[in-house]
Amino acid sequence: MSGFPDCSTTDCANPALHFDGECRWCSKWFCGRHKENVQTHPCFDGHRPERIFGGPRPNLDSLVEKYLEKLDIELIIAEVELLRPGHACTINKPSSWSELQKLVGGCNYHIVIVFDDGRRWVMRVRKIGMSYQHLDALRLNLDSEFATVSFMSEQCILIPKVWARPATSRLPTDLLYFYQEFVPGVSAFEVLLWVNPITDPTIKLIRSYAEYTLHLEKITFDRVGSLHTRPDGMISVGPLIDRRPPFLQPPHFHGPFDTAKQRYLAIIDLRLEQTLRGERYPPSLELLHYLILLDLRTYLNDHCPELEEGPWYIKHNDENGNHVMMEKDGTINGVIDWEWTYITCKAEAFAAPSCMLGALIDRDPNILSSRETALMEAYRALDRTDLAEYVKNGRKYHHLHRYLFEGVVYPKGLTGMRRAFLDIPEEQDNEPKTIKEWIRDGIKRHGDKQAVKDLVARRPDSKLIRAFNQPDGSVHKDSKKRKLKTDGSLVAASRC
Numbered sequence: 001m002s003g004f005p006d007c008s009t010t011d012c013a014n015p016a017l018h019f020d021g022e023c024r025w026c027s028k029w030f031c032g033r034h035k036e037n038v039q040t041h042p043c044f045d046g047h048r049p050e051r052i053f054g055g056p057r058p059n060l061d062s063l064v065e066k067y068l069e070k071l072d073i074e075l076i077i078a079e080v081e082l083l084r085p086g087h088a089c090t091i092n093k094p095s096s097w098s099e100l101q102k103l104v105g106g107c108n109y110h111i112v113i114v115f116d117d118g119r120r121w122v123m124r125v126r127k128i129g130m131s132y133q134h135l136d137a138l139r140l141n142l143d144s145e146f147a148t149v150s151f152m153s154e155q156c157i158l159i160p161k162v163w164a165r166p167a168t169s170r171l172p173t174d175l176l177y178f179y180q181e182f183v184p185g186v187s188a189f190e191v192l193l194w195v196n197p198i199t200d201p202t203i204k205l206i207r208s209y210a211e212y213t214l215h216l217e218k219i220t221f222d223r224v225g226s227l228h229t230r231p232d233g234m235i236s237v238g239p240l241i242d243r244r245p246p247f248l249q250p251p252h253f254h255g256p257f258d259t260a261k262q263r264y265l266a267i268i269d270l271r272l273e274q275t276l277r278g279e280r281y282p283p284s285l286e287l288l289h290y291l292i293l294l295d296l297r298t299y300l301n302d303h304c305p306e307l308e309e310g311p312w313y314i315k316h317n318d319e320n321g322n323h324v325m326m327e328k329d330g331t332i333n334g335v336i337d338w339e340w341t342y343i344t345c346k347a348e349a350f351a352a353p354s355c356m357l358g359a360l361i362d363r364d365p366n367i368l369s370s371r372e373t374a375l376m377e378a379y380r381a382l383d384r385t386d387l388a389e390y391v392k393n394g395r396k397y398h399h400l401h402r403y404l405f406e407g408v409v410y411p412k413g414l415t416g417m418r419r420a421f422l423d424i425p426e427e428q429d430n431e432p433k434t435i436k437e438w439i440r441d442g443i444k445r446h447g448d449k450q451a452v453k454d455l456v457a458r459r460p461d462s463k464l465i466r467a468f469n470q471p472d473g474s475v476h477k478d479s480k481k482r483k484l485k486t487d488g489s490l491v492a493a494s495r496c
């Protein structure tokens, strides 16, 4: 059992596709042979059941009920009071999905613990069923987050303290969790993303953020990957914990790596191999993604010397704005949600957090947002023009991340990514305007490779076009369920 769904087609034992394996209409999972086959998947021909976007998924209630059963409040109180001797605590156990959902993040449930002196902790519990990965992989994922926060809270301001599950815990062993100081305040999400023009609290928030990153800058690492606790209790850089494990079987994750370039090339090369084996993308998307991955390989090899320049720095990997808790005047109270944090080169680590881009990247991919400009000004005011330069030149990392880990593909994004990596300032007249044109140009660049020839032969062009002419438009899942009117050329698939 890999924890990842198998194809739902009767008598098919293949795992589902790594990317876009789940149909957004019927919610069934498919392998490459059966997803785009009308016989096995009627949705592919337009026969789609009605689906309500944004609501809880049908199986969610039962999933939550399972968690509620595991949350033995008496046992939790006993072990928390052991971790903080001399203080009694109380916990209000959520009794239903509607009560719990106030405390639900994308990949975790949170139970608030209140001590007799008013201090609060949260019990951060990983969701299991929703993440589609093996329990061992999820355990590594949780252990890495714990090691990261534990290490960073000792070294840096604004990061909450954490406590591991006690060795004597009697809670179910498949309940994956740790305890963390509660960080009060409101999320920076709204201030950063939706308030225009920039207000004083936003400016204050961005200045505070710049000062906080100066503390991060003092902490360097000797390798690239994610933090883990070694058997001797020391914390060091180990395998890279991705949102989705790259391997369905142990060891689930790869790395650590000597350089950030090695890290990215390992991810890209694995995806190229999976694509050729028909395991990664639906058939109609294979050639497109193969060409994008080949382009990325060239960009990283020929245009990113900084990816080989250590020492290495920490990068938060869920910078959606909800990770910064603040007072309404912009004072930062803490930075949370360190799941999937990785170590990388300085240029990537100090590019602006993605929440400072807002929706601008969809429209004008390479124009600096007013928030990025404010961050550059904040660094200059701190006499750190070097860090301001990382912000100015950071867009290639936003594109790289959006493509590799959020699965976002659209013509402007692809041409924007190309210009960002090749340092081309302006839009070019001869740039492809559609995915079809983009594939045509990609074949010109890479058509001499046998693998590309094989993929072209595998899917005739008419099928490729069909894939980008779906009449419904797509849902950009990482934009807080905004439904984008697209020309049928936006493809997004992201799951933690």
Ligand SMILES: [Zn+2]
Pocket (backbone or CB within 6 Å): 023, 024, 025, 026, 027, 028, 041, 042, 043, 044
């Ligand atoms: Zn379907």
Ligand SMILES: [Zn+2]
Pocket (backbone or CB within 6 Å): 007, 008, 009, 012, 013, 014, 030, 031, 032, 033, 034
């Ligand atoms: Zn199948």
